Amino acid sequence: QSALTQPPSASGSPGQSVTISCTGTSSDVGNYNLVSWYQQHPGKAPKLIIYEVTKRPSGVPDRFSGSKSGNTASLTVSGLQAEDEADYYCSSHAGRDNLGVFGGGTKLTVL
Amino acid sequence: EVQLVESGGGLIQPGGSLRLSCVASGFTLSDFWMHWVRQAPGKGLVWVSRVDGDGSTTTYADSVKGRFTISRDNAKNTLYLQMSSLRADDTAVYYCARGGHYNWDAAGYWGQGTLVTVSS
Numbered sequence: 155q156s157a158l159t160q161p162p163s164a165s166g167s168p169g170q171s172v173t174i175s176c177t178g179t180s181s182d183v184g185n186y187n188l189v190s191w192y193q194q195h196p197g198k199a200p201k202l203i204i205y206e207v208t209k210r211p212s213g214v215p216d217r218f219s220g221s222k223s224g225n226t227a228s229l230t231v232s233g234l235q236a237e238d239e240a241d242y243y244c245s246s247h248a249g250r251d252n253l254g255v256f257g258g259g260t261k262l263t264v265l
Numbered sequence: 266e267v268q269l270v271e272s273g274g275g276l277i278q279p280g281g282s283l284r285l286s287c288v289a290s291g292f293t294l295s296d297f298w299m300h301w302v303r304q305a306p307g308k309g310l311v312w313v314s315r316v317d318g319d320g321s322t323t324t325y326a327d328s329v330k331g332r333f334t335i336s337r338d339n340a341k342n343t344l345y346l347q348m349s350s351l352r353a354d355d356t357a358v359y360y361c362a363r364g365g366h367y368n369w370d371a372a373g374y375w376g377q378g379t380l381v382t383v384s385s
Contacts, residue, residue: 157309186369188369188371190371190372192310192372194310199360199375199376199377200302200310200360200362200372200375202372202373202374205373206371211373243309245312245371247369252324253313253314253315253324253325253326254369255312256309256310256311256312258309259309259310
């Protein structure tokens with residue numbers, strides 16, 4: 155399984171919105187509504203912020219939202235805050251007999 | 266409160282073996298798929314292996330197939346990763362993560378990770 159494609163970096167000013175893309179194939183992102191997003195601060199464990207494309211776990215601010223179109227999923231962070239500065243990884247289910255696949259990660263900088 | 270605590274990492278020579286453990290608390294381990302995910306220094310996340318609730322179904326990344334074995338002891342609330350024939354490119358922080366009731370569920374809880382360094 156090949157890694158999903160994410161831009162290496164993204165940035166925005168406080169209060170702005172930023173969208174991070176995650177491109178896969180018809181074997182993963184395009185075939186399942188099972189894309190998740192993880193936030194990772196330096197030296198910390200990843201944290202699930204979006205699952206099943208659009209759902210947020212309890213406690214995750216509604217500033218974080220997910221969507222999907224075809225083979226590309228997206229994470230939008232609205233009303234950027236300083237604490238949103240982190241690495242973001244997408245992941246997709248890739249079939250019953252396969253492990254999931256991660257994207258390469260996007261470093262989000264809050265200017 | 267769900268907690269996952271990994272241990273067993275360290276410095277190991279190429280070709281050596283190591284067993285990682287992940288002690289779970291705050292939930293019934295047997296109800297959930299469990300995963301190992303690794304992250305090489307400065308690199309991204311990679312799914313390494315997963316196991317179903319009773320340990321009967323396992324899946325591995327091609328890069329570790331035949332060298333790593335995932336297992337679990339639900340009575341001890343512990344997940345394991347037995348690693349053998351270790352190589353330099355296995356150097357990474359290894360995280361255990363709790364999945365859901367299905368193999369496609371996202372990993373909602375993560376441990377703090379344990380560092381494995383393969384070097385002579």
